[in-house]
Amino acid sequence: MIKLKNITKIFDIAGKKLTALDNVSLNVPAGSICGVIGASGAGKSTLIRCVNLLERPTSGSVIVDGKDLMALNDHQLIAERRNIGMIFQHFNLLSSRTVFDNVALPLELEKANKQKIQQKVTALLNLVGLTDKKDVYPANLSGGQKQRVAIARALASDPHVLLCDEATSALDPATTQSILKLLKDINRTLGITILLITHEMDVVKRICDQVAVIDRGSLIEQGTVSEIFSNPKTELAQEFIQATFQNHLPEEYLALLTDAPKSPNSSPIIRFEFTGRSVDAPLISQTSRRFNVSFNILLSQIDYAGGTKFGFTIAEVEGDEDAITQAKIYLMESNVRVEVLGYVG
Numbered sequence: 167m168i169k170l171k172n173i174t175k176i177f178d179i180a181g182k183k184l185t186a187l188d189n190v191s192l193n194v195p196a197g198s199i200c201g202v203i204g205a206s207g208a209g210k211s212t213l214i215r216c217v218n219l220l221e222r223p224t225s226g227s228v229i230v231d232g233k234d235l236m237a238l239n240d241h242q243l244i245a246e247r248r249n250i251g252m253i254f255q256h257f258n259l260l261s262s263r264t265v266f267d268n269v270a271l272p273l274e275l276e277k278a279n280k281q282k283i284q285q286k287v288t289a290l291l292n293l294v295g296l297t298d299k300k301d302v303y304p305a306n307l308s309g310g311q312k313q314r315v316a317i318a319r320a321l322a323s324d325p326h327v328l329l330c331d332e333a334t335s336a337l338d339p340a341t342t343q344s345i346l347k348l349l350k351d352i353n354r355t356l357g358i359t360i361l362l363i364t365h366e367m368d369v370v371k372r373i374c375d376q377v378a379v380i381d382r383g384s385l386i387e388q389g390t391v392s393e394i395f396s397n398p399k400t401e402l403a404q405e406f407i408q409a410t411f412q413n414h415l416p417e418e419y420l421a422l423l424t425d426a427p428k429s430p431n432s433s434p435i436i437r438f439e440f441t442g443r444s445v446d447a448p449l450i451s452q453t454s455r456r457f458n459v460s461f462n463i464l465l466s467q468i469d470y471a472g473g474t475k476f477g478f479t480i481a482e483v484e485g486d487e488d489a490i491t492q493a494k495i496y497l498m499e500s501n502v503r504v505e506v507l508g509y510v511g
């Protein structure tokens with residue numbers, strides 16, 4: 167549905183060249199949700215703006231719905247852009263228009279008749295849950311409601327593709343979840359292909375099928391959410407995944423840890439990381455029984471993304487030194503990442 171082939175974008179700032187995108191290729195299949203994740207300045211906005219040619223790539227090709235957008239004249243491009251809806255971090259609503267009139271705008275621009283506008287806007291406001299706000303002005307809406315209006319407006323021209331430029335970055339966590347749920351529902355019920363950019367892996371985890379990681383203008387890793395979460399190859403992808411967890415012990419506790427055992431009674435504090443490749447079995451209790459070691463769990467989080475279970479457990483492991491070593495080897499052989507954080511006691 168969306169095919170970016172070898173996209174390079176070079177900005178010329180007062181004679182100085184800046185390569186914002188470097189030979190980026192991305193394929194987003196019809197009906198899927200693809201997330202591009204990267205740090206600030208990595209090139210995310212430039213990338214998503216290249217898809218509807220708000221930013222024209224310096225080289226490469228942009229194919230949407232089988233059409234090569236770079237080959238279209240201005241008139242054809244305007245027509246083709248109706249097929250590509252877009253929503254933004256700061257909503258971009260017209261403050262002088264009511265909710266109804268904001269959503270009606272694309273229909274007015276394509277000269278739809280009043281009856282069609284009435285029907286379509288009413289259905290869209292119903293879809294995004296804002297029927298009761300139709301006569302309200304944007305200034306009197308919450309951030310989540312504003313984004314719902316923006317989504318309804320983006321859907322007014324029946325696009326096949328929806329581009330989301332950090333669409334939840336200005337929203338609180340609960341509102342973020344409700345907007346992500348709405349986007350997923352739209353994707354499922356209307357079959358719209360969604361490309362979103364974000365700096366939060368949590369967004370990717372919640373709704374995406376595919377993910378691509380962008381770093382300094384290059385896509386350094388891409389695959390299904392399940393592939394990337396179960397086996398991240400780059401350090402950056404690993405960092406983004408780890409950031410979805412509150413994976414730190416309290417500072418007071420960490421301050422008590424020593425680098426080496428202080429006495430024969432010392433126990434290691436171990437972080438066990440489970441990925442999609444870890445054996446899907448009750449590994450901690452199996453290990454405990456098999457090697458006669460006990461796990462005093464201090465912190466644990468397990469989550470799901472793309473059908474893959476992943477997460478971590480931090481535990482104080484008590485038992486005979488050899489038994490603990492064997493337990494660690496057993497877990498590593500089961501594809502659990504094992505890291506000794508320090509010792510207590």
Ligand SMILES: Nc1ncnc2c1ncn2[C@@H]1O[C@H](COP(=O)(O)OP(=O)(O)OP(=O)(O)O)[C@@H](O)[C@H]1O
Nearest residue numbers: 177179184186204205206207208209210211212213
């Ligand atoms: N119109 C422009 N003119 C010149 N340079 C630009 C322009 N737009 C972006 N850049 C530069 O291109 C690089 C990538 O910017 P971009 O906005 O795409 O990154 P981003 O990943 O979206 O960052 P953020 O998350 O902070 O918005 C940056 O170095 C930025 O300064």
